[in-house]
Amino acid sequence: MQQEVVLAMLAKEPSQGYQLRARMNDALGPLGEALNAGQIYVTLGRLEKAGLVAVEETPEATGPADRDRKVYVLTAAGQQRVAEWLAEVSWPKPDLAEFHLKLIAAAAAGLADPIGIVDAQRRELLRRLRDAQRAEMAVPDGSDAALLLEGIVLRLQADLRWLEACEANWTIRRRKR
Amino acid sequence: MSGAGTALLRARGLRKDYGKGEGLVRAVDEVDLDVATGETLAVMGPSGCGKSTLLHLLGGLDRPSAGELWLNGKRTDRLSERALAGLRRGEIGFVFQAFHLMDELTARENIELPALLAGRSPRQARHRALALLDQVGLADRAGHLPPALSGGQRQRVAIARALINDPLVVLADEPTGNLDSAATLEVLRLFEQLHASGLTLVIVTHDERVAATADRLVSMRDGALVDEMRLTGGGRRSFADLLRLEDS
Numbered sequence: 131m132q133q134e135v136v137l138a139m140l141a142k143e144p145s146q147g148y149q150l151r152a153r154m155n156d157a158l159g160p161l162g163e164a165l166n167a168g169q170i171y172v173t174l175g176r177l178e179k180a181g182l183v184a185v186e187e188t189p190e191a192t193g194p195a196d197r198d199r200k201v202y203v204l205t206a207a208g209q210q211r212v213a214e215w216l217a218e219v220s221w222p223k224p225d226l227a228e229f230h231l232k233l234i235a236a237a238a239a240g241l242a243d244p245i246g247i248v249d250a251q252r253r254e255l256l257r258r259l260r261d262a263q264r265a266e267m268a269v270p271d272g273s274d275a276a277l278l279l280e281g282i283v284l285r286l287q288a289d290l291r292w293l294e295a296c297e298a299n300w301t302i303r304r305r306k307r
Numbered sequence: 308m309s310g311a312g313t314a315l316l317r318a319r320g321l322r323k324d325y326g327k328g329e330g331l332v333r334a335v336d337e338v339d340l341d342v343a344t345g346e347t348l349a350v351m352g353p354s355g356c357g358k359s360t361l362l363h364l365l366g367g368l369d370r371p372s373a374g375e376l377w378l379n380g381k382r383t384d385r386l387s388e389r390a391l392a393g394l395r396r397g398e399i400g401f402v403f404q405a406f407h408l409m410d411e412l413t414a415r416e417n418i419e420l421p422a423l424l425a426g427r428s429p430r431q432a433r434h435r436a437l438a439l440l441d442q443v444g445l446a447d448r449a450g451h452l453p454p455a456l457s458g459g460q461r462q463r464v465a466i467a468r469a470l471i472n473d474p475l476v477v478l479a480d481e482p483t484g485n486l487d488s489a490a491t492l493e494v495l496r497l498f499e500q501l502h503a504s505g506l507t508l509v510i511v512t513h514d515e516r517v518a519a520t521a522d523r524l525v526s527m528r529d530g531a532l533v534d535e536m537r538l539t540g541g542g543r544r545s546f547a548d549l550l551r552l553e554d555s
Contacts, residue, residue, distance in 0.1 A: 249534065253536055256515065256518065256519050256524070256536070256538060257519075257538060259515060259516065259519040260519040260520065260538055263492075263495065263516060263519055263520065266492065267492065267495070267496050267499065280488065283488075283516065284488070286515070287515050287516065290515040291515070294353075298353070301528075
């Protein structure tokens with residue numbers, strides 16, 4: 131889990147691990163199923179070591195193994211890190227170049243049919259689109275999860291359109307040869 | 308002998324030519340296609356690939372230059388104009404990109420129209436139209452004129468109209484072509500619901516979202532079917548790939 135995400139989720143108020151997890155699950159909807167429950171505690175441990183988070187033991191804490199009883203709080207350094215993260219302009223980069231080079235290399239070496247490669251990729255993305263759409267239909271309109279799923283759907287659509295362009299382009303190249 | 312096997316809709320060697328000699332354009336080129344009862348089939352392809360022409364042939368809106376067509380075991384490519392009109396009215400439902408609703412009629416009246424043309428009584432037509440409005444989630448819009456409805460709502464009215472005579476198959480031509488992302492989802496939801504109730508649906512589209520909801524997807528290029536893929540099965544996959552929240 132990206133450390134800043136956990137950190138920022140904690141900015142609302144001091145919280146126990148399960149509360150953070152619930153906040154994440156609300157925001158992610160069906161995608162939250164992919165979250166590993168233990169991962170959040172690993173991340174909190176790292177944040178604590180880095181001095182970004184402090185732990186307040188609750189009076190009822192029964193022992194070090196009782197991880198859910200710990201209440202985590204942002205330190206001043208943690209607050210600072212969250213503010214920096216929110217101000218950061220970053221965006222995940224889709225790795226189109228690798229796929230593009232795969233097609234070029236396959237065609238140049240005569241190892242595989244680029245159109246076949248495009249086709250296999252297209253099938254995979256259509257299946258993902260189908261899954262994301264099903265999930266989108268199942269969550270309430272206007273929910274946090276619906277908004278995230280809309281983003282995933284739009285992105286898959288864009289990728290599928292590019293694959294269509296790849297197919298058209300490689301079909302023309304094949305005819306010319 | 309029907310020659311149609313188990314397919315509800317069957318095409319063999321279907322062809323449609325426009326023009327002559329040097330100017331001959333083969334819009335649909337030797338297409339073989341089977342659509343099973345209850346199946347949702349999407350036909351995808353770039354504009355001008357012949358997919359709309361194919362849909363028009365399948366629906367009897369246009370006649371093939373060559374080839375054979377069956378609907379529910381009956382040859383349909385050689386029907387008289389009169390019989391073909393009856394087929395289009397009763398056995399086939401059409402949904403278009405631009406909705407094709409009459410703006411001066413209410414949602415309910417638009418839906419009733421094909422039933423009245425098919426000779427049903429006004430009372431029967433109204434009863435069925437109201438039930439369909441309810442089914443497409445627009446029970447409270449029965450008295451609205453189409454211009455007062457959103458794009459997604461208009462298309463849902465058009466889908467209800469396509470269903471009023473209980474057709475064997477619904478043919479849709481770019482049903483989401485005029486819709487934004489939210490309205491597209493409305494229509495896809497409705498298609499899923501109709502699919503679950505056993506409707507047979509053929510959708511011509513270049514919208515990947517529509518294609519992804521189909522059971523089977525065929526691609527069309529230059530009038531011919533070039534590729535086929537089945538999208539059923541598998542169920543919901545793990546979203547871990549989509550999420551990418553893990554530290555690397």
